[in-house]
Amino acid sequence: MHRRTSAFNIVSVVLGLVFLYVPIAILVIYSFNDSKLVAVWGGWSLRWYRALLDDSAILQAAWVSVRIAFMTACLATMLGTLAALALVRMGRFRGRLPFSAMVYAPMVMPEVIIGLALLLLFVAIDIERGMITTTLAHTTLTMCFVTVIVQSRLLAFDWSLEEAAMDLGCPPFRAFLTVTLPLILPAVLAGFMLAFTLSLDDLVIASFTTGPGATTLPIRIYSEVRLGVKPEINAISTLMIAFVAIVVVAASLLTKRYAATERGEARREPS
Incomplete structure (x- = not known):
């Protein structure tokens, strides 16, 4: 039985999409504005993209953000996948409750608290703040999201496939790499992309843990917006939107x- 689509549902979806994407569309359009005033349309132009090439500070901040986001995504994906494997495969082991609480705590804890706690930690162990501390802080924030995504895939995973590989003489680690990992790879990639995006977008935690020479793009944009929105900010924001969209696609x-490919190989296998 098919549900009838009501006018209320259609209007709700349209209003939701408008609320989400119209501001982004306006930002993209005004990045091609020829006027120096960001709120006054002066015609189409690539003027501010050319000016952006001469703004070394904001370009450097963008490059720092991309590097931190990539390192964060790699670390968070590895640690989050291992945490998900431990939670699913080891069952109700001793210490599971505190382990789960520590893994999932960053999801519900305010970012201000996380940033302040990590700042006090880095000061206490005398680590100079910079790219390394920001990467570690972002990994702490994003690892739990990777764990949730990968764990949801592992809960429906058929572990007899891995056991069959080990029965045929495959070592456990190799069985994981050749059997389990390829089957959960879509979830791992989804966790990687989410960690990358969250790190690229973070402002609060980075403001606590970054240092000289490691200013991220959100911090640079926030510091400049307080003095007034420059047209170059629209241009760099549009480029970052395009970059994230290309990576996601x-x-x-x-x-x-x-x-x-997996479905094709499964159909070719003899029954």
């Missing part, structure tokens, strides 16, 4: 291609 296509 590429990851989605890669996942779909991998899933299609």
